[in-house]
Amino acid sequence: MDAVERIEQIITPTVEGLGYEVVRVQLSGSKSAVLQIMAERTDGAPMTVEDCADISRSVSAVLDVEDPIKAAYTLEVSSPGIDRPLTRLKDYERFAGFEAKLESRVAVDGRKRFKGILKGVEDNLVCIDTEQGAAKLEFDNILRAKLVLTDDLIRASQGQG
Structure with missing residues (x-):
């Protein structure tokens, strides 16, 4: 530890x-x-x-x-702020539908950086739709991740979503 x-x-x-x-x-x-x-x-x-x-x-x-x-x-x-880091598996479920940036420890499909719409979690895999297509990353392989500040995220944080 x-x-x-x-x-x-x-x-x-x-x-x-x-x-x-x-x-x-x-x-x-x-x-x-x-x-x-x-x-x-x-x-x-x-x-x-x-x-x-x-x-x-x-x-x-x-x-x-x-x-x-x-x-x-x-x-x-x-506090985490609006464009908060995603540190727990439940964060990926909670913020499904919002844009995020993820960086993996080990390359997935030849890349380590992913930006797109979070789609939630399936069997400990974080799902994200990117411009290059859908990707699934093992939660333990995610080095860092955060929400991207968008108008949708701001509206949701103000209770207007």
């Missing part, structure tokens, strides 16, 4: 206990490390600055006790 997985394991019960879900945890920087925690409300309501502050206070206390990061670091808590 790497440091990020360990941190996520430590903070998830606290974050969930507050009524949020961890979307992504990232640790970056060597001299001045930054721990980024991206979370969203489980009730689907938009995240507020107060939500981020609540998570930050609670997570800070847990991390101070567990001390998984030995060096000094800065903690940043944020």
